[in-house]
Amino acid sequence: MDKLKSLDHSLFFELNSWHSPFWDTVMTFISNKYVWFPFYALLILLLIYFYKKRGALMVLALAASVGLADFVSSGIFKPFFERLRPCHEGVIGMTVRVVDGCGGRYGFVSSHAANSFAIAVFLCMILPARQRWLKVLLLVWAFMISYSRIYLGVHYPGDITVGAAIGCLTAWLGIYIYRTIEKRYSFWTT
Template identity: 80%
Template sequence: MDKLKSLDQALFLELNGRHSPFWDTIMTMVSNKYVWFPFYAMLIILLIYFYRRKGALMVLSLAASVGLADFVSSGIFKPFFERLRPCHEAVIGATVHVVDGCGGRYGFVSSHAANSFAIVVFLCLILPGRHLWLKIALLVWAFLISYSRIYLGVHYPGDITVGAAIGIFTGWLGVYVYKLLTQRYPFWTA
């Protein structure tokens, strides 16, 4: 376990050490949840517009997936594992490039990664295959948000990886529940 932690710290320091004022600004913006509110609003509107009742159920299932990802990452993992964020770590804290504040004390796992991957997996599984360009763009978006957390000095790569895994699972679970509800209750498909 110590070797894995050392590897995680070394990879973090390598990735976090590559910075510039230009990318500081970009990554701060990418990581800011409020920047993405117009995207989320448009997503909700488009799903309901194109899929009507099914779209409303998609939005509810997606919201449940993201809510579960956020709860598991922030409500269960962080208080249970109590792993300090890199910027709070005594050993490497002085060498960490922190751009926009350190955030809460604990960082395992990344809620940003969990939430963004829950959105991406849900949408990639639910949308028809003809939307390949959109699915690729969403995947790039989730990776960019996740990487921004390392760049900003608030998460280790391991925090991101496990957060993404939680998001992948909850996104898949949301699709499973969505499909179960549409099969069991024809109201949603009418």
């Protein structure tokens, strides 16, 4: 466990050290959850427009996936593990380059990573195979949001990795629920 923690710290310091005024602005923008609200609204509208009732069911299942990812990361993991964010951690906190404030006290796991990966993976699993470019774009988006949290000094790579894994699992669960309801109730397919 000590080796993992040491690796996590070393990787964090390496990734957190790559700074410039330009990237400070970009990463702060990417990490701001409110910036993405128009994207989420457009996503909801497009799913419903192209898939009608099935799209509404997709939106509900996606919302359940993200809600569960957020609850597990913020409501269960953070209070249970109480792992301090790098910027709150004693000596480490004095050497971390924090760009836009530190955030809450605990950082394990990253809700940003969990939520963005829940969205990206859910959509990658639900969209047709011919939409490869969109799937790649969604995964790059989730990775960028996740990396921005390390860049800004508020999460260790381990926080991000486990958060992304939680997002992937809740996306899979959302897809399972979506497909089960779709098969069982013909209302969603007519």
